Amino acid sequence: xxxxxxxxxxxxxxxxxEAADKTEEFDYLIHCGDVExxxxxxxxxxxxxxxxxxxxxxxxxxxxxxNRSEILNLGPYxxxxxxxxxxxxxxxxxxxxxxxxxxxxxxxAFGHIHRPVLExxxxxxxxxxxxxxxxxxxxxxxxxxxxxxxxKGQALYTVNYLxxxxxxxxxxx
Numbered sequence: 001x002x003x004x005x006x007x008x009x010x011x012x013x014x015x016x017x018e019a020a021d022k023t024e025e026f027d028y029l030i031h032c033g034d035v036e037x038x039x040x041x042x043x044x045x046x047x048x049x050x051x052x053x054x055x056x057x058x059x060x061x062x063x064x065x066x067n068r069s070e071i072l073n074l075g076p077y078x079x080x081x082x083x084x085x086x087x088x089x090x091x092x093x094x095x096x097x098x099x100x101x102x103x104x105x106x107x108x109a110f111g112h113i114h115r116p117v118l119e120x121x122x123x124x125x126x127x128x129x130x131x132x133x134x135x136x137x138x139x140x141x142x143x144x145x146x147x148x149x150x151x152k153g154q155a156l157y158t159v160n161y162l163x164x165x166x167x168x169x170x171x172x173x
Contacts (some may be wrong), residue, residue, distance in 0.1 A: 001075050003147040004051070007032035007083070007111030008131035010060065013041055015132035018162055019144045026051050026146070028074060032111030032129065033058025033083030039066060058083035058111060069099075075149040077107050084110035084128070093119070093126055100124055107147075107155070116143045116159045127157065 004026045009016050020026070029046040033056045046053035057066035069082040080100040087096040089112055100108035101124060108126045115137035116130035130136075130143030137143070141161035148156040 001028070001149040002026040003028045003030060003074060003149070005030045005032070005109055005127065005129045005145040005147060006132055007129050008034045008058070008114055008133060009036075009038070009042075010034055010131075010133040011036035011038055012133045013038060013045070015142045015162060016042065016045065019132060019142075019160065020045055020049060022160065022162075023144075023146055025049065028052045028072075029054075030072070030079070030081055030109055031055040032081060032109055033066075034060045034111060035064075035066075036060055037064075039064070054081060056081050056083055059085040071103055071105060076153040077149065077155060078103075078105045079107040079109055080105035081109045084112035089113055089128075093117075097121070097124060097126060100126075116145065118145070118157055118159060125155070125157070130159075132162070 004023050029051050031042055039055055043053050054070050055066055056070055057064045057068050072079040080103055089096055110128050114131035114134055117128035119126040129145040132142045135142050143161050146158045
């Protein structure tokens with residue numbers, strides 16, 4: 001199973017379309033918020049790839065009826081998805097980690113800070129795909145994450161940058 005994880009598109013779909021095309025076939029699209037009114041367009045893009053889709057509400061999704069968080073069961077993984085602003089992720093990840101643990105999740109995906117994060121813990125992997133529109137990490141390249149679940153249930157995470165080579169990291173549960 002291949003999962004495309006994105007965040008912070010802020011009303012621009014061109015980079016999301018490019019990330020989807022580069023990922024090619026994927027089974028699920030997770031958007032960690034700040035779609036700014038383009039929920040339907042994001043869902044339609046997922047449908048174009050015959051993929052499922054989950055989108056959560058970000059701090060810039062004013063008036064949206066999206067949920068603030070979602071829990072997904074994909075393969076052997078229980079994934080907590082939230083934008084992160086309500087958990088103070090700009091100041092640290094502990095409240096987000098606590099929320100994921102309270103929900104018995106082994107992956108927490110979030111957005112908001114506009115830079116990629118992959119942090120392995122004994123019981124929880126925390127990831128942020130960065131931003132496809134306004135990246136804030138040193139290289140200032142739009143980024144996203146591809147999570148692949150192998151036949152044996154192993155999760156492989158790849159941080160991808162538009163216009164750059166990717167960085168591969170993987171963890172075993």
